[in-house]
Amino acid sequence: xxxxxxxxxxxxxxxxxxxxxxxxxxxxxxxxxxxxxxxxxxxxxxxxxxxxxxxxxxxxxxxxxxxxxxxxxxxxxxxxxxxxxxxxxxxxxxxxxxxxxxxxxxxxxxxxxxxxxxxxxxxxxxxxxxxxxxxxxxxxxxxxxxxxxxxxxxxxxxxxxxxxxxxxxxxxxxxxxxxxxxxxxxxxxxxxxxxxxxxxxxxxxxxxxxxxxxxxxxxxxxxxxxxxxxxxxxxxxxxxxxxxxxxxxxxxxxxxxxxxxxxxxxxxxxxxxxxxxxxxxxxxxxxxxxxxxxxxxxxxxxxxxxx
Numbered sequence: 001x002x003x004x005x006x007x008x009x010x011x012x013x014x015x016x017x018x019x020x021x022x023x024x025x026x027x028x029x030x031x032x033x034x035x036x037x038x039x040x041x042x043x044x045x046x047x048x049x050x051x052x053x054x055x056x057x058x059x060x061x062x063x064x065x066x067x068x069x070x071x072x073x074x075x076x077x078x079x080x081x082x083x084x085x086x087x088x089x090x091x092x093x094x095x096x097x098x099x100x101x102x103x104x105x106x107x108x109x110x111x112x113x114x115x116x117x118x119x120x121x122x123x124x125x126x127x128x129x130x131x132x133x134x135x136x137x138x139x140x141x142x143x144x145x146x147x148x149x150x151x152x153x154x155x156x157x158x159x160x161x162x163x164x165x166x167x168x169x170x171x172x173x174x175x176x177x178x179x180x181x182x183x184x185x186x187x188x189x190x191x192x193x194x195x196x197x198x199x200x201x202x203x204x205x206x207x208x209x210x211x212x213x214x215x216x217x218x219x220x221x222x223x224x225x226x227x228x229x230x231x232x233x234x235x236x237x238x239x240x241x242x243x244x245x246x247x248x249x250x251x252x253x254x255x256x257x258x259x260x261x262x263x264x265x266x267x268x269x270x271x272x273x274x275x276x277x278x279x280x281x282x283x284x285x286x287x288x289x290x291x292x293x294x295x296x297x298x299x300x301x302x303x304x305x306x307x
Contacts, residue, residue, distance in 0.1 A: 049274035059271065066275035076276070078251050079259040080283075085167060086255065087234035090174035094230055095223065098178040102185030116186070123179035131243035134173045135160065160245055163252040170240060170253060181226045188222035189215070217300040224299045228288055235284050256280060 053059035138159035146156030157165040238257035247254035264273035
C-alpha cells in the first residue's frame with residue numbers, strides 16, 4: 001500500500017496523475033455543456049411530450065394524448081406536406097446543382113480558385129440576413145427576379161404572397177447555400193485516382209463513359225453523405241419561413257419546424273411541441289434509414305456493390 005502511494009505521488013505516477021487531472025479539466029467544459037444544453041433538454045422534452053405543459057402551470061401527465069392528437073391535427077399534416085414537398089425539391093435540386101457546379105470548379109483553368117471562392121462564399125452567410133435579402137429578390141413590385149423576368153417580357157408571379165409560388169420560392173432560395181456541398185464534392189472529385197481515367201482511356205472509353213463508370217461510382221460516397229445532410233437540413237427549415245412569411249399565405253409555407261416553434265413559444269403548448277419534436281426525430285430517422293439501407297445498391301465501396 002505504501003509502495004503504491006509512493007509510486008502514485010512520485011516519478012511516473014505523479015506525471016500520469018497530472019495528465020489525468022489535466023484531461024478531466026480540459027474535457028469538463030464540453031461535458032458540462034453537453035449535459036446542460038443537450039442531454040438534459042433532450043430528456044426533459046421526452047418527458048414533457050407525455051404531459052400537458054403550458055410553461056406557467058405545472059406539467060400534468062396525460063400519457064400518449066399528445067401523440068394521438070398529432071394524428072388528428074390538420075396543421076400537423078399541412079406542415080408535414082409543406083416540408084416534404086420542400087425537401088423533395090430542395091434536396092434533388094441542391095444535390096444535383098452542387099455536383100454539377102463541383103464538376104465545373106474541378107476544371108484546370110486559370111483563376112479557378114477565385115471562382116471556387118465566389119461560389120462558396122454565399123454558404124458562409126445564413127439566417128436572418130439571407131432571408132431579408134431574398135425578401136427583396138422576391139418582391140413582386142420591386143424585386144430583382146421579377147424585374148429580370150419583365151425584361152424578357154414575362155409577368156412575374158407574386159412569389160411570397162401567392163399560395164402557388166411561395167414554396168417554389170423557398171426551393172429556389174435553398175440553392176443559395178450549395179457552395180458548402182460543392183466544396184465536399186470537389187474534394188471527392190480530386191480524390192479520384194488519375195490512373196482510373198487513364199485505364200479507361202486506354203480501353204477506348206469516351207468522356208461520357210468515363211463519367212458514368214469512373215466519376216460517379218468513385219464519388220458516390222460523397223453523394224450519399226451530402227444526401228443525408230440535405231434531407232436532415234430540409235426537414236429543419238425554420239429561419240427563412242419565420243422571417244419571410246410566418247407560415248403564410250394560408251399556411252402554404254407552414255414548415256414543420258415553424259409549426260413546432262409556434263406551439264412552443266406562441267401558443268405555449270410546450271408538451272405538444274415536445275411531442276412534435278420527437279415525431280420529427282422519428283421521421284428524419286426513418287428517411288435516413290431508407291437512404292442508408294439503399295446505399296449498398298448505388299454507393300461504391302471498394303467493389304462491394306450489390307445490384
